[in-house]
Amino acid sequence: MSVPAAPNPAGSAGVDPGAAVVLDARAPGAGPRPALTASRRQAHRLDWLIERGILLVSTTAIVMILLIFVFVAREGLPVILGRTDNARVQQPLTAAQAAEASPEQLARYLGVTPAELKGYDAETVKMLVELKAEEMQQLDNPDARFNTTTWGMMLHPHRWHDYDQAAYIWQPVSEIPKYNIVPLFLGSLKATVIALLVSVPLGVGAAIYVSQLAHAKLREWIKPAIELLSGIPSVVLGFFALIVLATWLQWLIGYPSRLNAFGAGVALGLAVIPIIFTISEDALTSVPQSYTQAALALGASRWQVAWQIVLPAALPGVFAACVLGFGRAIGETMVVLMASGNATIVSASIFDSCRTMTATIAAELAEVVFGGDHYRILFLIGALLFAVTFVANLLGELVVHRLKSRLEGKA
Amino acid sequence: MKLQRDQRDWHSVVFSGATLAATVLIVAMLFVIVGNIVWHGGGQMSWRFIFGGTEEGCST
Numbered sequence: 001m002s003v004p005a006a007p008n009p010a011g012s013a014g015v016d017p018g019a020a021v022v023l024d025a026r027a028p029g030a031g032p033r034p035a036l037t038a039s040r041r042q043a044h045r046l047d048w049l050i051e052r053g054i055l056l057v058s059t060t061a062i063v064m065i066l067l068i069f070v071f072v073a074r075e076g077l078p079v080i081l082g083r084t085d086n087a088r089v090q091q092p093l094t095a096a097q098a099a100e101a102s103p104e105q106l107a108r109y110l111g112v113t114p115a116e117l118k119g120y121d122a123e124t125v126k127m128l129v130e131l132k133a134e135e136m137q138q139l140d141n142p143d144a145r146f147n148t149t150t151w152g153m154m155l156h157p158h159r160w161h162d163y164d165q166a167a168y169i170w171q172p173v174s175e176i177p178k179y180n181i182v183p184l185f186l187g188s189l190k191a192t193v194i195a196l197l198v199s200v201p202l203g204v205g206a207a208i209y210v211s212q213l214a215h216a217k218l219r220e221w222i223k224p225a226i227e228l229l230s231g232i233p234s235v236v237l238g239f240f241a242l243i244v245l246a247t248w249l250q251w252l253i254g255y256p257s258r259l260n261a262f263g264a265g266v267a268l269g270l271a272v273i274p275i276i277f278t279i280s281e282d283a284l285t286s287v288p289q290s291y292t293q294a295a296l297a298l299g300a301s302r303w304q305v306a307w308q309i310v311l312p313a314a315l316p317g318v319f320a321a322c323v324l325g326f327g328r329a330i331g332e333t334m335v336v337l338m339a340s341g342n343a344t345i346v347s348a349s350i351f352d353s354c355r356t357m358t359a360t361i362a363a364e365l366a367e368v369v370f371g372g373d374h375y376r377i378l379f380l381i382g383a384l385l386f387a388v389t390f391v392a393n394l395l396g397e398l399v400v401h402r403l404k405s406r407l408e409g410k411a
Numbered sequence: 412m413k414l415q416r417d418q419r420d421w422h423s424v425v426f427s428g429a430t431l432a433a434t435v436l437i438v439a440m441l442f443v444i445v446g447n448i449v450w451h452g453g454g455q456m457s458w459r460f461i462f463g464g465t466e467e468g469c470s471t
Binding site (some may be wrong): 201206228230244303 | 440447
């Protein structure tokens with residue numbers, strides 16, 4: 001929130017001879033400029049140095065984020081641009097067709113380089129063509145003719161051989177690799193929405209209580225305790241969710257699958273609560289005391305002041321807290337990897353197991369062939385995660401800007 | 412002159428109670444997580460566990 005500049009009570013000139021703005025604003029006939037003392041010059045140099053240091057640090061941070069995004073996007077670029085092809089079935093060539101084909105076509109058909117092909121004699125080439133034809137006849141899976149790395153195959157359901165109906169399937173290590181990313185996206189979305197449904201009411205409610213209603217001594221105890229929650233490593237939270245929370249929730253609700261999106265979302269909520277609480281509490285505390293005092297003087301209750309005066313004034317900060325909470329929830333890996341069940345299924349039920357995009361990257365990236373299709377698609381998922389978080393932050397920023405404008409009476 | 416309020420402000424009571432409940436729930440979850448770890452892991456803690464070296468399986 002921008003604060004309007006306070007008026008200078010001592011006039012515009014001669015008050016602070018060391019300040020550049022004031023010196024420049026001097027009237028033409030105001031006499032010679034007072035010389036800067038050595039200590040002021042030193043202070044100016046120090047200010048300049050600190051400013052440049054901050055600029056350097058912030059620019060470096062932005063450049064590093066951009067470079068990370070460029071690296072992630074570059075690795076996924078062949079899939080993004082549709083330059084990968086893992087379709088395995090071609091029409092087998094006869095010996096006569098092989099003799100008529102160009103060396104490049106023949107090399108591509110046999111899966112060798114043109115240089116390697118040049119080194120083979122005619123008998124070897126003929127034998128390779130026959131072997132290739134035999135191999136193709138043996139491969140009787142009709143799904144092999146599909147390029148499963150296209151956007152269509154990654155986003156739309158497909159009716160695979162031996163399946164009754166079209167389905168969204170993520171099976172990157174099967175005979176025919178299937179890379180549909182919809183189950184992963186839905187898994188991330190389910191866990192994130194549940195996490196926010198748990199963490200936003202609890203985090204904002206606790207922030208209102210601590211900042212507006214709690215006794216000062218109690219506040220000194222509660223605030224550090226809740227912030228301590230952010231110090232618990234996510235692997236410990238995941239461990240707790242896997243061993244304890246999942247069992248409790250299953251006993252309480254009675255769903256069949258112990259590890260599911262609901263349990264993962266609740267555990268994820270525990271990781272998000274400290275972020276939402278801390279930022280919301282700061283926003284609520286920074287609302288001027290005069291607002292509260294004026295409302296109390298008019299006879300409002302503590303709750304009315306908190307709900308109708310302080311919360312609307314702090315709404316941009318509270319909303320920013322929720323956006324940051326969303327970013328943490330969708331990017332969190334360990335908790336969902338341990339507590340979600342990791343089943344790549346498309347289901348509307350929150351009590352079914354799910355698998356998130358982050359958990360998939362964490363579980364599979366160490367075991368893929370470097371530079372292969374699977375590797376590239378995992379990077380594409382990383383780039384998508386980046387894009388989702390970026391768009392969410394951008395929209396959040398726009399909403400915060402509008403809320404601020406409304407609060408300042410500009411909109 | 413009666414200085415007390417005629418009616419209890421139920422909105423205030425309910426919503427203040429809800430925010431208090433949210434706070435208590437969060438703090439309780441923290442205690443449950445930390446308590447659970449301490450309860451199950453505390454028994455295994457010993458000076459030997461922290462400072463003792465490996466005694467088996469390292470001989471050549």
